[in-house]
């Protein structure tokens with residue numbers, strides 16, 4: 206899609222324009238919320254959290270690479286509003302920026318995430334690891350079914366895999382050195398992966414968002430998160446799994462929009 210096509214579509218859809226205007230108006234508030242959550246979660250200052258968010262938002266080469274992959278395979282046109290967020294958490298990159306900043310602040314050795322297609326979160330985490338000069342990301346992903354040549358809307362990039370591609374197709378190839386994809390169902394692949402790693406710094410859930418599966422992943426992963434490490438969940442607004450989990454482990458929720466984030470107490474062993 207080019208600028209003329211994109212402008213034509215936007216003008217024919219007044220709701221799309223109103224939605225983008227709303228995103229821009231809300232951006233300052235949500236950006237402050239995100240910085241505040243990152244600061245409470247990690248102990249970094251709000252200025253430091255903001256600095257790292259800005260670092261990747263202005264990383265033109267990297268963001269152009271991810272967006273280029275999107276444009277190649279999905280009916281997508283890049284807008285500045287891609288970095289903004291709606292109150293329900295729907296966004297292209299707002300939460301990925303937070304994961305980038307988290308990774309820059311914590312400087313983890315080992316991160317495990319579930320749910321890796323199209324690969325936006327992986328891309329931002331891997332870019333942060335590259336800048337840290339240390340660390341590795343393992344992504345457990347059951348890739349969605351093939352789109353069989355059908356052109357996808359941007360939001361369908363989570364539900365279908367473009368023809369001939371596989372998990373994490375949006376990730377810039379220059380970043381793959383610090384990445385391992387574990388293909389398959391988290392139910393089968395996550396426990397042995399965690400066992401083999403022993404201890405991890407950060408766990409991120411973004412796979413099957415049913416209450417039952419979220420609870421299962423949180424409980425399976427949490428014993429492997431080192432004391433002082435972070436457990437993070439995408440899409441916490443669809444059910445009560447995240448607050449239930451945090452309450453049952455006495456964790457302080459440092460959430461924002463649809464993102465759940467909590468730090469394991471330094472003194473908690475195994476739970």
Ligand SMILES: C[S@@+](CC[C@H](N)C(=O)[O-])C[C@H]1O[C@@H](n2cnc3c(N)ncnc32)[C@H](O)[C@@H]1O
Nearest residue numbers: 320322323324325326346347349390391412413
């Ligand atoms: C919301 S998308 C992940 C988006 C990704 N984190 C990103 O930022 O690009 C959810 C992904 O989880 C995968 N998935 C769903 N259920 C799964 C399961 N039980 N185990 C592993 N992956 C699963 C889906 O196929 C899809 O690729």
